[in-house]
Amino acid sequence: MPGLAAARPTLDPTAVLGRCFGDGDPLYAAYHDDEWGTPVHDEHALFERLALEGFQSGLAWITVLRKREAFRSAFAGFDPEVVATYGEADVARLMADAGIVRNRAKIEATIANAHALRALHEAGRTLDEVLWSHAPAATDRRRPETWADVxxxxxxxxxxxxxxxSLGFRFVGPTTAYAAMQACGLVDDHLAGCPVLVGPIG
Structure with missing residues (x-):
């Protein structure tokens, strides 16, 4: 998928043990190894991460991860230009789609966020610029020792x-924003003892 870091080779999920999460579940392990904490800059990929983090609110991340392909199908590959055209008929279609999380507020927020992203682009800005302008200073980036430190x-x-x-995005409170920062590599919260290394941040 566009936006995933290509610098780090894909690992065999069964060949690595001692991850900070994901051991024993190939899907979860692959997400841990290849995506979480890896810098993302592609607009579609950032829009997808923001949307999925919003859908995850109140749920286990693995639940959303297992529905990811259904989400991609339902939301046109998270193309914001397409999602911004969705109307009430699309909301009804999505509410009837058992493959995704059927939460009207989250569905409508994703559509609203596509509108916000389109407006951002029309203003000559990018989601990449907005997100990465809030990355912590490099001197602050140390891996946590335990989950209690995250x-x-x-x-x-x-x-x-x-x-x-302020830009019109919805379902993006500070907790969801931090989860997106983790997912998009603005911070590397893999635990200090985790065997997986992520690419350079930024």
């Missing part, structure tokens, strides 16, 4: 959520 919210995620909301 924050749910940071000053940067609060600032990111505030800016996204």
């Amino acid at each position: 924050p749910a919210v940071t000053p940067e995620s609060r600032a990111l959520a505030k800016e996204l909301k």
Whole structure:
């Protein structure tokens, strides 16, 4: 998929043990090894991550991950130009799609976010620019020792959520914003003992 880092080779999920999450589930392990914490800059990929993090709110991430292909099919590969054209008939179609998380507020937020992204592009800006402007300073990027050391919210995620909301994005509170920062590689929250290395941030 566009936007995933190509610099890190794909690993055999069964050949690595001791991950900070994902061991024992090939889908989850592959996500851990190849995506989580890896820098993403592609607009479609960033839009997808933001949408999926919004759908994940209140659910286990593996639930959303297992529905990812159905989400991609339902939302036109997360092409914001297409999703921005969705109307009430599409909302009804999505609410009837058992392959995705059928939550009207989250579905409508994803459509609203496509509108916001299109407006951002029309203003000559990018989601990549907005997200990465809130990356923590390089001196702050140290891997946590335990999950207790991983924050749910940071000053940067609060600032990111505030800016996204000012731009018309919805379902992007500070916690969801921080989860997106993790998913898109603005922070590397793999635990210090994790055997998987991510590419350079930025």
